Amino acid sequence: MKTMKKYDKLVKNALGRIVPTEINGNDAVAYRGIGKYKPTGRKYAPPIVSCADYPADGNKTLPTLKEALIRAGLKDGMTISTHHHFRNGDLIAEQIFDIAHELGVKDLMWFPSASFECHSPLVKYLEDGTIHHIEGSMNGSLGRFTSDGKMTGLGVLRSHGGRYQAVQDGDVHIDIAVIAAPTADAFGNATGDRGPAACGLLGFALADSQYADKVVVVTDNIVPFPCIPWQIHGNNVDYVVVMDKIGIPEKIVSGTTEITKSPDRLLLAEMSAQFCDEAGIIRDGFSFQAGAGGTALSIGVYFADILRERGMKARFARGGSNKYLVNMLEEGLTDYILDGQTFDLEGVRSMRENPHHINTSPFTSYNYHGKGNFASMVDVAILGATEVDVNFNANVVTHSDGVLLHGIGGWQNCLFSKCTILPIPLFRDRIPVVIDEVTTICGPGELIDVIVTERGIAINPLRIDLIEKMKNSTLPIKTIQELKAEAEAICGVPEKIAFEDEIVAVVKWVDGTVIDSVRKIKK
Amino acid sequence: MEINNIESIGNKGKGVRSDCFVSLEITEADGIHIELVSKVKVLYGKSIVKLIEEILSFFEIKHAKVVLEDSGALPFLIAARMEAAIKLLVKTDKSFLLPMLAQNNYQTTKERNRYSRLYLPGNTSSLMINAGIHKPDGIILDLEDAVAPDKKYESSFVVRNALRNLDFYGCERMVRINQVPRGLDDLDFIVPHNVNLILIPKCEKAEEIHLVNKKIDEISARYTLYNSIWLMPIIESALGVMHAMEIATAAKNVVAMAIGLEDYTADLGAKRTAEATESFFARCTIVNACRAAGIQAIDSVFSDVADMESLKQNVLKSKALGFDGMGCIHPRQIKVVHENFAPDAAEIIKAKKIVKAFMHAQEKGLGVVSLGTKMIDAPVVKRAEKTIEVAVSLGKISKNWRDEDNEKI
Numbered sequence: 001m002k003t004m005k006k007y008d009k010l011v012k013n014a015l016g017r018i019v020p021t022e023i024n025g026n027d028a029v030a031y032r033g034i035g036k037y038k039p040t041g042r043k044y045a046p047p048i049v050s051c052a053d054y055p056a057d058g059n060k061t062l063p064t065l066k067e068a069l070i071r072a073g074l075k076d077g078m079t080i081s082t083h084h085h086f087r088n089g090d091l092i093a094e095q096i097f098d099i100a101h102e103l104g105v106k107d108l109m110w111f112p113s114a115s116f117e118c119h120s121p122l123v124k125y126l127e128d129g130t131i132h133h134i135e136g137s138m139n140g141s142l143g144r145f146t147s148d149g150k151m152t153g154l155g156v157l158r159s160h161g162g163r164y165q166a167v168q169d170g171d172v173h174i175d176i177a178v179i180a181a182p183t184a185d186a187f188g189n190a191t192g193d194r195g196p197a198a199c200g201l202l203g204f205a206l207a208d209s210q211y212a213d214k215v216v217v218v219t220d221n222i223v224p225f226p227c228i229p230w231q232i233h234g235n236n237v238d239y240v241v242v243m244d245k246i247g248i249p250e251k252i253v254s255g256t257t258e259i260t261k262s263p264d265r266l267l268l269a270e271m272s273a274q275f276c277d278e279a280g281i282i283r284d285g286f287s288f289q290a291g292a293g294g295t296a297l298s299i300g301v302y303f304a305d306i307l308r309e310r311g312m313k314a315r316f317a318r319g320g321s322n323k324y325l326v327n328m329l330e331e332g333l334t335d336y337i338l339d340g341q342t343f344d345l346e347g348v349r350s351m352r353e354n355p356h357h358i359n360t361s362p363f364t365s366y367n368y369h370g371k372g373n374f375a376s377m378v379d380v381a382i383l384g385a386t387e388v389d390v391n392f393n394a395n396v397v398t399h400s401d402g403v404l405l406h407g408i409g410g411w412q413n414c415l416f417s418k419c420t421i422l423p424i425p426l427f428r429d430r431i432p433v434v435i436d437e438v439t440t441i442c443g444p445g446e447l448i449d450v451i452v453t454e455r456g457i458a459i460n461p462l463r464i465d466l467i468e469k470m471k472n473s474t475l476p477i478k479t480i481q482e483l484k485a486e487a488e489a490i491c492g493v494p495e496k497i498a499f500e501d502e503i504v505a506v507v508k509w510v511d512g513t514v515i516d517s518v519r520k521i522k523k
Numbered sequence: 524m525e526i527n528n529i530e531s532i533g534n535k536g537k538g539v540r541s542d543c544f545v546s547l548e549i550t551e552a553d554g555i556h557i558e559l560v561s562k563v564k565v566l567y568g569k570s571i572v573k574l575i576e577e578i579l580s581f582f583e584i585k586h587a588k589v590v591l592e593d594s595g596a597l598p599f600l601i602a603a604r605m606e607a608a609i610k611l612l613v614k615t616d617k618s619f620l621l622p623m624l625a626q627n628n629y630q631t632t633k634e635r636n637r638y639s640r641l642y643l644p645g646n647t648s649s650l651m652i653n654a655g656i657h658k659p660d661g662i663i664l665d666l667e668d669a670v671a672p673d674k675k676y677e678s679s680f681v682v683r684n685a686l687r688n689l690d691f692y693g694c695e696r697m698v699r700i701n702q703v704p705r706g707l708d709d710l711d712f713i714v715p716h717n718v719n720l721i722l723i724p725k726c727e728k729a730e731e732i733h734l735v736n737k738k739i740d741e742i743s744a745r746y747t748l749y750n751s752i753w754l755m756p757i758i759e760s761a762l763g764v765m766h767a768m769e770i771a772t773a774a775k776n777v778v779a780m781a782i783g784l785e786d787y788t789a790d791l792g793a794k795r796t797a798e799a800t801e802s803f804f805a806r807c808t809i810v811n812a813c814r815a816a817g818i819q820a821i822d823s824v825f826s827d828v829a830d831m832e833s834l835k836q837n838v839l840k841s842k843a844l845g846f847d848g849m850g851c852i853h854p855r856q857i858k859v860v861h862e863n864f865a866p867d868a869a870e871i872i873k874a875k876k877i878v879k880a881f882m883h884a885q886e887k888g889l890g891v892v893s894l895g896t897k898m899i900d901a902p903v904v905k906r907a908e909k910t911i912e913v914a915v916s917l918g919k920i921s922k923n924w925r926d927e928d929n930e931k932i
Contacts, residue, residue, distance in 0.1 A: 267656065267657065401565045428595075429649075430596070432566075490652075490690070491597065492570055494567060
């Protein structure tokens with residue numbers, strides 16, 4: 001049994017938040033400000049291997065996942081990574097821990113790129129000690145379990161880019177990576193763009209394939225060598241396991257991939273698009289990233305309308321791709337889709353067929369400890385938030401009742417775009433969204449430029465250029481304090497949520513520093 | 524307190540948002556017991572309990588059990604639900620009113636634009652909260668067909684409190700009452716709370732207008748109210764159509780008359796079709812009566828909320844017949860209705876020419892206004908002025924359009 005403390009050595013970080021600098025027995029650095037923390041040294045490297053130890057005929061298949069995990073040396077205290085390409089249709093993560101439980105292995109760290117409701121059954125393994133803690137995201141019941149203070153170790157939340165950084169820098173050492181691949185060959189080359197469980201790309205597994213000690217590819221669609229395209233290189237893979245079924249297709253490509261029908265959200269989308277237009281952001285050759293939510297998708301549709309009307313086109317659109325982006329690509333309204341995650345079957349098809357639909361990874365798009373990344377080159381990013389405060393700080397992981405419910409995704413990374421816009425309702429069913437101080441800071445206000453609500457638009461005072469451009473706008477431009485006051489006039493002034501002192505999880509910033517702590521819910 | 528009973532009011536369950544469900548039991552002893560089940564308990568639990576206590580105390584209830592199942596209802600709605608439950612158990616003449624929002628104290632003019640009026644079910648507060656931000660000309664809190672018969676009682680409290688505490692963002696504050704005579708009882712809930720316009724459904728004769736006005740006068744005298752209350756009768760039957768002129772001219776505060784095609788076609792025994800040939804006579808009759816009476820003619824609603832292109836065609840047809848506006852049943856319809864009722868570019872150019880010619884004639888002291896070789900009558904000038912006014916209000920042209928046009932020359 002591990003006996004170390006969940007966390008220790010609390011300090012106040014640059015945002016005034018109390019955070020631990022020792023987490024699950026490892027040292028951590030408190031957030032220092034944007035671009036302030038610059039680690040030295042060399043990147044982490046996996047062990048040197050020899051191909052003499054691998055089958056010369058390239059056949060690395062093993063009959064079962066259990067055998068692969070045993071051969072990979074599964075034992076107490078290891079870190080096991082999985083990925084969320086299958087979203088809520090993942091069938092692999094649970095099986096890994098079923099096997100670990102059966103073998104009596106304890107204190108594992110689960111390192112998913114994101115968790116979904118389908119991972120709720122893992123609660124039993126958190127309870128019985130098979131899993132010590134989760135680093136990645138804690139959604140739904142896993143979040144509630146964490147917020148109740150029941151997880152043995154401290155939860156760590158990272159962005160997609162932060163996950164790549166953590167693996168590359170050696171903050172997280174992956175013992176065994178299990179990569180579920182919709183199509184693979186016996187050598188371990190793998191792709192996500194075809195096969196019964198097609199999900200598009202496998203970018204979230206890139207770091208794991210490069211840096212883990214052992215890499216297992218699991219597929220339900222084995223093809224003769226070579227598997228083309230090889231999104232994952234077999235040269236990084238130890239074992240290949242063939243199964244009947246690795247994912248539930250209808251849950252892989254579902255989710256929020258329809259534009260919204262809600263009149264209130266459509267209004268938000270319309271206002272956001274008009275803002276971008278009036279601020280001069282939409283021009284020939286611009287670029288944008290819109291998330292997968294219904295509002296963000298609708299903004300993309302408005303962008304397309306504007307581009308079409310003026311005979312202009314975008315240079316690239318960052319995905320999450322979906323049928324709306326694919327339509328834009330095929331209609332010639334954007335030169336490229338730089339895709340990080342494929343949200344529907346149209347996206348998968350386009351990625352497979354269209355050479356202008358490009359497969360990207362957190363390394364190219366988001367990694368903060370690289371020689372640049374794509375996120376900061378995007379003209380406008382449209383993102384969501386559960387809360388925003390009067391300093392423009394925003395929260396995406398906890399709800400207004402303080403419970404951990406969502407992961408960060410690529411959200412933190414996208415904040416580096418040239419203009420970050422959060423279209424959010426001023427309140428949701430009496431829950432104010434614009435408030436005095438966010439429960440958890442996931443993104444510092446200085447990176448958040450515009451808050452669009454149905455009752456007014458607030459521009460970050462740091463963006464004097466945008467304020468100047470919108471001076472004569474017909475849009476309702478207000479201050480963030482005015483928006484907060486308006487929310488309170490309608491909903492009432494909310495009471496402060498009471499938390500226990502105990503910290504149950506931390507939120508990492510894109511550079512690996514600790515930006516905030518999540519505390520235990522008071523019963 | 525001799526009554527010992529349990530009553531419940533409101534909505535709960537899957538899909539219910541911004542609403543609440545109250546179960547109230549008046550007890551003999553033991554004081555007040557409040558159980559709150561709410562998704563916003565950590566944020567507003569204390570203030571909700573305080574509000575419930577305040578309401579019970581206002582109605583002098585000392586012993587009761589209250590269970591409030593809340594899905595994020597705003598205080599005005601909780602108060603409406605509580606009062607409706609209390610009044611089923613306790614006889615009282617009092618009303619629990621939260622302070623009226625200051626920004627709701629405005630009057631509307633007889634001639635204002637009434638292109639769009641958004642219907643909202645009177646018992647569904649989740650749809651009311653954001654209605655004003657979609658900027659319809661009028662918001663209708665509906666007590667009639669959009670409320671199920673067993674919910675009519677409780678909806679009057681919701682509509683009354685909404686008139687006071689829901690921000691209408693400057694939209695004309697309208698209520699559709701039930702058909703007269705039942706609708707006369709609705710007036711007690713709305714007349715004292717600054718309703719701007721009342722829609723009178725299934726109106727068939729002038730007498731109904733007189734009854735409504737008589738009751739409005741009584742209530743206004745009791746509360747010493749001064750704001751005008753406009754009326755918009757809705758014609759929904761063959762008989763109503765035959766009495767269109769009598770209804771349109773029944774009273775000075777009738778500012779508009781609408782047609783309701785669903786009921787009208789049913790009354791005719793005809794099928795309602797997309798071409799609407801079956802209602803052509805009725806629509807023409809209504810428009811003609813309204814023009815003769817000098818009031819606005821308002822068309823029915825378009826019921827396919829997903830089909831914006833057909834809505835547009837419908838609006839253009841409606842405008843061509845002479846209607847001044849139509850009903851909306853979804854916020855997304857508002858923009859389409861406004862854009863297509865509004866004067867188009869050609870209409871604006873023509874109106875500008877006429878107004879300029881008129882002003883030119885005035886400046887020169889000419890008795891006759893002419894444009895080219897054509898003489899222009901006074902009503903034509905008036906209509907052109909109205910078109911310009913609307914174009915300015917919709918931002919289609921600047922307020923200083925005349926100066927700007929001159930600069931360009």
